[in-house]
Amino acid sequence: MSSSTYYVPEQSRWPILASIALFLLAYGAGTLLNAMNADRGGGLGLVLLLAGALMMGLILVGWFGNVIHESRDGLYSPQMDRSFRWGMSWFIFSEVMFFAAFFGALFYVRTLALPWLGGEGDKGVSQMLWPEFTAQWPLFNPPDAEQFPGPREVISPWHIPLLNTCLLVTSSFTLTLAHKALLKNERMQVRRWLFLTIVLGLVFLGFQAYEYVEAYHELGLTLQSGIYGATFFILTGFHGLHVTLGTLMLIIILGRIVVGHFSPRQHFGFEAVAWYWHFVDVVWIGLFLFVYVL
């Protein structure tokens, strides 16, 4: 065991600064949302939110910068490497559970709540509220159509979503090819495959944005259009945010490759981002199946 050299960092200013930034983000977001809800201008909230976001961005650059420097100075032992691996794995597990909550909500609504609302089962109370409601999925006719006008149409899985599936699955392969190239120390190849992965991610995001615009303007599929819109947007929306974050991370990794970071033997930063990207990919497969197709 070479654990005698386990690196315990000196004091650091990043965590307390990050706590302040997180507080500004949260307090700003809360103030902004409450102001919007009360139809007041959200000036202060917006300022705090942006200040928090900017501060958090700078902190992340500085903090990760520290870690990268320490790593390149050779301060990290294989044991440290394992700590990072455990850390990243369990972080991804927590993300899995975050999405699981929304998938669980979707399954519950589709298999239990809506049929009950339509009169199935022996509880039937909702029948007294909306006697003419019939359950269906996608839900075009929410019980109270005044408050929640249903979508006129929903997105067909066989156009953009299928294309997006291909894009994202392909990007997982290209990323793996980049990793293989890195292991063989073919750095031009790494750059190429990584660049291709980023492009695929960006195109995916572009299509997703286009799909949202179409949903809002053509199909009447919005956040307010009942439970179908709610589950659709929360699942695809959080997935989209994760793809955005993943793409950003890939861009940083590409930058680090370009300036000569990572060796065939030591490149956990690369691997962590790759794990994250594959995770985002797997979530998409679930989305494609359960949100779009079924």
Added chain:
Amino acid sequence: MSTLETTLESHEHAHHGPAKGIGRWLFTTNHKDIGSMYLWFSLLMFFIGGCMALLIRAELFQPGLQLVEPGFFNQMTTMHGLIMVFGAVMPAFVGLANWMVPMMIGAPDMALPRMNNWSFWILPFAFAMLVSTLFMDGGAPNFGWTFYAPLSTTYAPPSVTYFIFAVHMMGISSIMGAINIIATILNMRTPGMTMMKLPLFCWTWLITAFLLIAVMPVLAGVVTMMLMDIHFGTSFFNAAGGGDPVLFQHVFWFFGHPEVYIMILPAFGIISHIIPTFARKPLFGYASMVYATASIAILSFLVWAHHMFTVGLPLVGELFFMFATMLIAVPTGVKVFNWVATMFRGSMTFETPMLFALAFVVLFTIGGFSGLMLAIAPVDFQYHDTYFVVAHFHYVLVPGAVFAIMAGVYYWLPKWTGHMLNETMGKLHFWISFIGVNITFFPMHFIGLAGMPRRIPDYALQFADFNMVASIGAFIFGLSQLIFLWNVIACVRGGRRAEARAWEGAEGLEWEVASPAPYHTFATPPKLPETPR
């Protein structure tokens, strides 16, 4: 011992002591500093949440409305619950883990020390935001700590938005703390410490950390859906749009039930250290303790709807969740049996930590039994949302989790401060707390069975006597915690010098290092002492 000291000398890089001034606490990466901050923060929250509880009990001293408005009463029950769960109990256990886990497994520090600092420093900000809602227009959250929709969405005060973001921050803190503990335990054990030689406090925390990582994101998910319903017009918890308020309860309790084990499993670990020490016998049934803990954790994912028996579940659901819940009594029974069997024919002494541990075993078991009663679905129809439920969860949380935390603090204080506790004061604290806690919560069983609902500021006259008794008990218990504060401060400031092995029967690496433990404990992995198990 001597080998340890020489290894410490040889590693001059990590040898210097703490930094000076406030910077030591703001920028620290030291697990002991961070552990202390967690523990002090938890104590502060314990007193704030406790004052809220006393306000509640003062209002309930007599029927009728005397002290507070009903709306403010609701804010008090909500904030009391949130502060005690997320601010007092959970951070206390994280603080104990920070202090003890690296020392128990022979690690130099936590696996990810900077993230450790971040996990802590998020909390004061999160709770500042939560407590600040008390001063906002419309008042603080008033929908109970379980924040059921639509009370927490359609009918919530505007401050709910800040509540949601505060919960997000607490969740981020918990998840990072849990990741750190898992990485430390899985990766930083000294050579030779196999998983089945791991001290039980580490085992229970390992499993707790797994539960935290599994369910805190679900809590984040449910508050996010609330946020969307409130501000973006979605209908997750609104049947008018095809959603379902009951969906809220399912997602919340999928988090909430593992959460209650998050608050008790580390307590099991602490008790499993204290009883062998003061019985001067190795723990009975180490392996079965590990398997019982894991079984409880797995079962905790399959029982959530026993909080919802009266919401209108299908019969098959009622039955499944009833039997699954009762199954938990089996591994819990294994644990209680093992603690009792450890004491059987031991050479027992009754120092303060042991007194708290014994009270834990007895009183937690009472809470466990009332839990079994609540698990019986048809019977729960009567008990649901009554003071019987309040009595049940306060028995498992106050003489359960809180007593275990206090037992742990008294047990490890000599290691932290280098001073032995004043036993007379410790025993005084114990006996007044023990009597106070029972006077407070035992009568709640009776008024609950008689039908008094929870979360109301006023009640029917026939409940008056027991409520008065409970309120008197609450003030006895609450005020006796000042003795606890006094004891801790006295122990920090001075007292009889503690040996490295402060308690005669104590086993484990943490008792091999000096008391107080040096600022950096194990620069290189220590040799495992030969301990009989």
